[in-house]
Amino acid sequence: MTANPNTVAALAQRAWRIRRFALRMGEVQGQGYIGQALGWADVLAVAYGHALNLRPAEPEWEGRDRFLLSHGHYAIAHYAALIEAGIIPESELDTYGSDDSRLPMSGMATYTPGMEISGGSLGQGLAIGVGIALGLKHKKNPAFVYNSMSDGELDEGSTWEAAMGASHHGLGNLICLVDINNQQADGPSGKVLGFEPLADKWAAFGWHVQRVDGNDLSAVLKAFDAARQLREPKPRVILFDTLMGKGVPFLESREKNHFIRVDPPEWQQALAILDQSQPEGALA
Amino acid sequence: MNTTVAPKKPRLTTSAMIASIAGEDQRVKAAPFGKTLVEYAANRPEVVGLTADLAKYTDLHLFAQAYPERFFQMGMAEQLLMAAAGGMAKEGCIPFATTYAAFGTRRAFDFIHQVIAEENLNVKICCALPGLTTGYGPSHAAIEDIAMMRGVPGLTIVDPCDALDIEQAVPQIAAHPGPVYMRLLRGQVPLVLDKYDYRFELGKAKLLRDGVDVLIIASGFMTMRALESAAALADDNVSVAVLHCPTIKPLDEATIVEAVCAKPRLVVVAENHSVVGGLGEAVASALLRHRVMPAGFQLAGLPDAFLDAGALPTLHERYGISTEALATRIKGWLQ
Numbered sequence: 001m002t003a004n005p006n007t008v009a010a011l012a013q014r015a016w017r018i019r020r021f022a023l024r025m026g027e028v029q030g031q032g033y034i035g036q037a038l039g040w041a042d043v044l045a046v047a048y049g050h051a052l053n054l055r056p057a058e059p060e061w062e063g064r065d066r067f068l069l070s071h072g073h074y075a076i077a078h079y080a081a082l083i084e085a086g087i088i089p090e091s092e093l094d095t096y097g098s099d100d101s102r103l104p105m106s107g108m109a110t111y112t113p114g115m116e117i118s119g120g121s122l123g124q125g126l127a128i129g130v131g132i133a134l135g136l137k138h139k140k141n142p143a144f145v146y147n148s149m150s151d152g153e154l155d156e157g158s159t160w161e162a163a164m165g166a167s168h169h170g171l172g173n174l175i176c177l178v179d180i181n182n183q184q185a186d187g188p189s190g191k192v193l194g195f196e197p198l199a200d201k202w203a204a205f206g207w208h209v210q211r212v213d214g215n216d217l218s219a220v221l222k223a224f225d226a227a228r229q230l231r232e233p234k235p236r237v238i239l240f241d242t243l244m245g246k247g248v249p250f251l252e253s254r255e256k257n258h259f260i261r262v263d264p265p266e267w268q269q270a271l272a273i274l275d276q277s278q279p280e281g282a283l284a
Numbered sequence: 285m286n287t288t289v290a291p292k293k294p295r296l297t298t299s300a301m302i303a304s305i306a307g308e309d310q311r312v313k314a315a316p317f318g319k320t321l322v323e324y325a326a327n328r329p330e331v332v333g334l335t336a337d338l339a340k341y342t343d344l345h346l347f348a349q350a351y352p353e354r355f356f357q358m359g360m361a362e363q364l365l366m367a368a369a370g371g372m373a374k375e376g377c378i379p380f381a382t383t384y385a386a387f388g389t390r391r392a393f394d395f396i397h398q399v400i401a402e403e404n405l406n407v408k409i410c411c412a413l414p415g416l417t418t419g420y421g422p423s424h425a426a427i428e429d430i431a432m433m434r435g436v437p438g439l440t441i442v443d444p445c446d447a448l449d450i451e452q453a454v455p456q457i458a459a460h461p462g463p464v465y466m467r468l469l470r471g472q473v474p475l476v477l478d479k480y481d482y483r484f485e486l487g488k489a490k491l492l493r494d495g496v497d498v499l500i501i502a503s504g505f506m507t508m509r510a511l512e513s514a515a516a517l518a519d520d521n522v523s524v525a526v527l528h529c530p531t532i533k534p535l536d537e538a539t540i541v542e543a544v545c546a547k548p549r550l551v552v553v554a555e556n557h558s559v560v561g562g563l564g565e566a567v568a569s570a571l572l573r574h575r576v577m578p579a580g581f582q583l584a585g586l587p588d589a590f591l592d593a594g595a596l597p598t599l600h601e602r603y604g605i606s607t608e609a610l611a612t613r614i615k616g617w618l619q
Contacts, residue, residue, distance in 0.1 A: 108402075110402070116374075117374075117399075117403075118398060118402050121398045123363075124363075124367055124394075124398060124399055127363060127364045127367030127368060127395070127399075128399055129371065130368045130371060131368030131371020131372040131374070131375075131379075132371035132372070132375055134371070134372055135372040135373075135375025135377050136375055138332065138372070138377065139376070141375075157363070158363040161359075161363055161364040162364050164359065164361070164364075165358055165364045165368065168357075168359070
């Protein structure tokens with residue numbers, strides 16, 4: 001299966017815009033998990049630009065695919081994707097993280113259209129996803145549930161309770177997306193609490209497993225398609241190896257840290273660098 | 285009502301996990317929760333049941349047998365249980381999630397807090413072995429479950445007394461839009477309240493008997509013990525009123541204040557729960573805020589301690605929540 005080059009080019013434009021929206025939100029508050037947002041933008045571009053069945057004007061449309069943001073601190077990335085998808089107006093970007101904004105720093109279902117759950121207490125999303133997937137099957141609703149999570153959440157026992165439950169109940173409508181950027185609060189994930197061999201672990205739990213470069217749009221696209229098209233009634237996980245800060249070289253190479261520090265003038269510098277790498281046809 | 289009488293058995297002397305709180309010759313009904321839920325769910329396909337490997341021991345097995353397609357076994361995974369129940373509620377189901385109170389509240393607290401309560405999801409958490417209703421000791425006894433659940437915003441808390449309370453509470457908590465934590469008595473459950481002019485109403489406290497010397501405010505099976513103590517104390521010319529308060533949150537403060545103000549009496553709050561954070565402290569707070577000072581105020585709850593393993597009659601006597609111990613404590617407080 002070869003990804004259509006036109007599709008990949010269009011997704012590159014979406015990913016570029018998602019990165020740009022995230023940087024602009026980071027500039028508003030002078031902070032935010034921008035390293036993760038830049039690293040995860042390609043996956044979000046494929047999710048919202050290709051895979052998810054959505055009606056942007058009806059964020060609660062019954063037939064929509066559910067996308068759960070388990071790692072609530074990725075909200076800055078998620079809002080950027082929701083803006084790109086037309087669910088949140090771009091004009092709200094300037095309210096990011098401000099009092100009474102619909103875009104709080106950590107994602108919450110009760111605040112934001114298109115935000116399905118209140119994540120942030122890490123390790124809950126996949127277990128909620130099991131319930132939503134069971135509920136959809138109970139209603140005979142063919143929608144998919146996507147759970148977006150960080151590699152740090154692999155430390156949580158509840159993630160593995162959910163992995164067992166999803167497999168036991170044959171939840172072929174559940175797709176788990178794991179961002180493996182190998183950074184969590186106290187350092188490299190592998191050193192905080194080693195989780196390899198990760199693909200083997202998920203496979204042993206009864207999941208269909210793919211591991212791909214999460215910043216290779218063509219590979220990401222193919223992985224999403226394979227996960228959706230699998231016939232077997234088993235849950236699917238895609239393990240995405242990503243690079244924090246992707247698209248802004250001085251952030252890519254900055255000493256790796258869970259919370260990348262960005263000094264005030266650097267937001268404009270990052271935007272300027274990103275603009276120089278604008279894919280053909282993308283609009284700022 | 286179909287009732288049976290608990291067979292005469294020698295007094296338990298073992299620290300069994302599951303022991304009936306029914307006394308000798310006590311009228312009982314079997315599995316009121318499971319039976320009522322089966323009946324309620326008959327024409328309501330949105331009602332689903334989930335458990336964490338404790339269907340048989342929470343009477344949910346009856347629901348599983350009646351509606352296998354609506355029963356979801358989550359395994360011994362309480363975090364998954366609560367989160368999955370929340371997820372199903374998001375899709376329009378009315379999930380009844382069962383386990384033991386110790387595991388449901390202590391092990392899965394953050395999942396109740398964040399997944400279920402924060403989004404006001406329509407999950408009914410029904411937990412067996414509340415308070416001191418197991419002989420296993422602190423691993424299984426949940427003497428702080430109400431304290432933990434009271435701290436969760438928007439969560440309704442119900443502590444039923446007997447089979448009648450449970451039968452009448454199930455449809456009402458199901459119809460209540462929002463999360464509920466209900467303490468569950470399972471197996472052979474005493475039947476007491478049918479002898480009174482009483483109906484369970486979610487959010488309401490009800491006066492079961494009046495008296496001039498003492499007002500016992502009670503929830504759960506301690507209402508049964510309070511009624512028995514009141515009868516015993518009457519023989520000693522002590523007149524005891526009993527106010528049953530099965531909804532712990534939101535608390536029926538108006539009825540409680542009215543009852544306390546009605547006569548100058550010793551007020552005793554009797555609960556199958558630690559004296560920390562339960563009905564007793566909730567009542568005390570309500571009375572202070574309403575500037576009501578009773579003639580006396582005492583807590584007949586469980587001590588703030590890790591309680592012993594043992595047979596329930598032994599333990600209830602030891603910790604002051606048996607009928608006799610409660611009556612003795614009240615007489616002491618009156619002196």
